[in-house]
Amino acid sequence: MESTARLETFSDGVFAIAATLLILEITLSGEGSVAHQLLAEWPSYAAYAISFLTLGIVWVNHHTVFTLIGRVDRTFLFINVVFLMIIAFSPFPTRVLAEHLREGSKAAAFAYGLTYTLMAVCYGALWFYAATNRRLLAADADLRMVSGISRSFAPGSLVYALATLSSLISADLAVVLYAGIALFYVFESSLFGRDG
Amino acid sequence: MESTARLETFSDGVFAIAATLLILEITLSGEGSVAHQLLAEWPSYAAYAISFLTLGIVWVNHHTVFTLIGRVDRTFLFINVVFLMIIAFSPFPTRVLAEHLREGSKAAAFAYGLTYTLMAVCYGALWFYAATNRRLLAADADLRMVSGISRSFAPGSLVYALATLSSLISADLAVVLYAGIALFYVFESSLFGRDG
Amino acid sequence: MESTARLETFSDGVFAIAATLLILEITLSGEGSVAHQLLAEWPSYAAYAISFLTLGIVWVNHHTVFTLIGRVDRTFLFINVVFLMIIAFSPFPTRVLAEHLREGSKAAAFAYGLTYTLMAVCYGALWFYAATNRRLLAADADLRMVSGISRSFAPGSLVYALATLSSLISADLAVVLYAGIALFYVFESSLFGRDG
Amino acid sequence: MESTARLETFSDGVFAIAATLLILEITLSGEGSVAHQLLAEWPSYAAYAISFLTLGIVWVNHHTVFTLIGRVDRTFLFINVVFLMIIAFSPFPTRVLAEHLREGSKAAAFAYGLTYTLMAVCYGALWFYAATNRRLLAADADLRMVSGISRSFAPGSLVYALATLSSLISADLAVVLYAGIALFYVFESSLFGRDG
Numbered sequence: 001m002e003s004t005a006r007l008e009t010f011s012d013g014v015f016a017i018a019a020t021l022l023i024l025e026i027t028l029s030g031e032g033s034v035a036h037q038l039l040a041e042w043p044s045y046a047a048y049a050i051s052f053l054t055l056g057i058v059w060v061n062h063h064t065v066f067t068l069i070g071r072v073d074r075t076f077l078f079i080n081v082v083f084l085m086i087i088a089f090s091p092f093p094t095r096v097l098a099e100h101l102r103e104g105s106k107a108a109a110f111a112y113g114l115t116y117t118l119m120a121v122c123y124g125a126l127w128f129y130a131a132t133n134r135r136l137l138a139a140d141a142d143l144r145m146v147s148g149i150s151r152s153f154a155p156g157s158l159v160y161a162l163a164t165l166s167s168l169i170s171a172d173l174a175v176v177l178y179a180g181i182a183l184f185y186v187f188e189s190s191l192f193g194r195d196g
Numbered sequence: 197m198e199s200t201a202r203l204e205t206f207s208d209g210v211f212a213i214a215a216t217l218l219i220l221e222i223t224l225s226g227e228g229s230v231a232h233q234l235l236a237e238w239p240s241y242a243a244y245a246i247s248f249l250t251l252g253i254v255w256v257n258h259h260t261v262f263t264l265i266g267r268v269d270r271t272f273l274f275i276n277v278v279f280l281m282i283i284a285f286s287p288f289p290t291r292v293l294a295e296h297l298r299e300g301s302k303a304a305a306f307a308y309g310l311t312y313t314l315m316a317v318c319y320g321a322l323w324f325y326a327a328t329n330r331r332l333l334a335a336d337a338d339l340r341m342v343s344g345i346s347r348s349f350a351p352g353s354l355v356y357a358l359a360t361l362s363s364l365i366s367a368d369l370a371v372v373l374y375a376g377i378a379l380f381y382v383f384e385s386s387l388f389g390r391d392g
Numbered sequence: 393m394e395s396t397a398r399l400e401t402f403s404d405g406v407f408a409i410a411a412t413l414l415i416l417e418i419t420l421s422g423e424g425s426v427a428h429q430l431l432a433e434w435p436s437y438a439a440y441a442i443s444f445l446t447l448g449i450v451w452v453n454h455h456t457v458f459t460l461i462g463r464v465d466r467t468f469l470f471i472n473v474v475f476l477m478i479i480a481f482s483p484f485p486t487r488v489l490a491e492h493l494r495e496g497s498k499a500a501a502f503a504y505g506l507t508y509t510l511m512a513v514c515y516g517a518l519w520f521y522a523a524t525n526r527r528l529l530a531a532d533a534d535l536r537m538v539s540g541i542s543r544s545f546a547p548g549s550l551v552y553a554l555a556t557l558s559s560l561i562s563a564d565l566a567v568v569l570y571a572g573i574a575l576f577y578v579f580e581s582s583l584f585g586r587d588g
Numbered sequence: 589m590e591s592t593a594r595l596e597t598f599s600d601g602v603f604a605i606a607a608t609l610l611i612l613e614i615t616l617s618g619e620g621s622v623a624h625q626l627l628a629e630w631p632s633y634a635a636y637a638i639s640f641l642t643l644g645i646v647w648v649n650h651h652t653v654f655t656l657i658g659r660v661d662r663t664f665l666f667i668n669v670v671f672l673m674i675i676a677f678s679p680f681p682t683r684v685l686a687e688h689l690r691e692g693s694k695a696a697a698f699a700y701g702l703t704y705t706l707m708a709v710c711y712g713a714l715w716f717y718a719a720t721n722r723r724l725l726a727a728d729a730d731l732r733m734v735s736g737i738s739r740s741f742a743p744g745s746l747v748y749a750l751a752t753l754s755s756l757i758s759a760d761l762a763v764v765l766y767a768g769i770a771l772f773y774v775f776e777s778s779l780f781g782r783d784g
Binding site (some may be wrong): 204209211213215224229230252259260 | 605606609633665680684688695696699
């Protein structure tokens, strides 16, 4: 078993790159004035902001969670690799959503939500594996905080799954829900206890 | 509350990637000799250099500022995520400016300046949140340096906002001002006190 | 001779970027409904998943191996640069494979396998250089673990080379073998001893 | 003045990203069989390998040099930002060279060499600024090694400048020289003293 320093460097790298790659996908249409083209890209800006904030929230929580974890084993490393695989995949559905949001594509909204639901489920698996293996927790980990985080994971995945299903009714509804979930977590800073 | 080590790794990653992605946007037109095509890309080189230097300056200051900050809380982390969202967004207006600088597009110059003004405002918010929350400052932070940095933030945002507004008169004027601001900060190395 | 901290940061950066760039290559065809286009990209998803998992496994092992290495010299650094050159190259054959998997291109499957075989050989060279230069090993390195890792490297390269050669018979067979090798290593978590 | 830890993280990030982005530029022509297309890209592979090895060598030396530097000031940080600006620019001339190597474009070979010459000059400036400011050197820096590195910088820049000028005679000659310089440094591992 090993300390978490290098795991965090690698994870931070994938988060930072996935978040930064999101912008590469935005391109102007080339039709009409530059001002018009810039304004016409609003679905891209919306998709970029929702995705960046969501990845940012996940990263902030990853940050909080890792202060409670003292050691990792190979199983934990592999779950983390699968989790990062989904993080690194997320620029793709974001681009598809940005390109097809104006036409109200339910498939694009569903693919986007499915990716983030899988991310939430996989992140939950990562956490529960650590939380139920006491030897992975830091010696000074606050066990009440550990239970609090465990309680908060199940509703997170469920809420994402429901928002994803809502895309089958309306793509716009689903996107509003995705944005709402992101904003909820940004403002609900007491999620993992005061000033986690 | 937690130490700043991992926050700095993640931030450095976003800075490094955003700065490096800038080059991906430059492509030759394919018309005329290679030498001619290489020379014709001067607006791209100018936009690349201004953006890279500006990001470099912001990174150097971020570096100086973080030596004064000892701990972060969740609110600080979220302001930083929004700040990084703007940093990661900056390759997009840079590319738009490079593509439309020769035709003197005011919209492209305005979008570029607006992005950097928002970056300055958001960076100021990050700093003032830390500077007015003593418990976030490092125990050995020099309070005179803290006040000095606080005084330097307001004019920075204002100067960027004015340069942005100048784009409504002339795109070329605005670009000269953006370059001038970047060069001013490069040479004004005593900004935050001698050898900050 | 120097410690391994900075080498690991640089290596983690290349791993994280190469793994994350894999997704940039996936684009929709633009023909048919969005749902149809998303489903039609399954060879891209398969190639992405196999490559990400393989890079993830190599990274996890790199992580384990470096806990046994205490110092590096310039020769080690250069072998590592060549190794990282192959890691950073891997998104290219992955993209070629994704684009030509449906048509069963043996050349694409061969190029993919050749890249990963060279990666395995180069990684083996890196390891054997360290394992046979005792002064590079950490003072507290478990010599039984060192021998165990040495024994596991030879079959790894051989298995990849055989899977690569199988592409000359059938591209599909080779891809199944590449996926099988990745999954074998994911589940065979006791490869380098229990919970390495 | 501050320690070099964060500077190294940021620098490593730029090196890692610039090196990894090199591969994004390679694309198949789409004409002929996949095997034929893969083989026809040899100028891209050559340009990729020369650039990656060169960046790798610069990184290894950066690594060695920083073990001798104990502290940095703002001037040093800004020289480093300009140096990294050239590192991050290098994927562009690499791509141009790869695209125009077969037609023997002197302009492409010159632009490539000019970039690497500027990189060498800027890296020299970074080193001499530190070497002539004793307070930046680590307390335990070996002054004989410092003088040795100083002596090796001047010929490095000169050799690159001459190779660049040779491109005006023949692009192929220049590329052979660029490759030769990279290989010379790879094998001349005693450059900065034995096992620096």
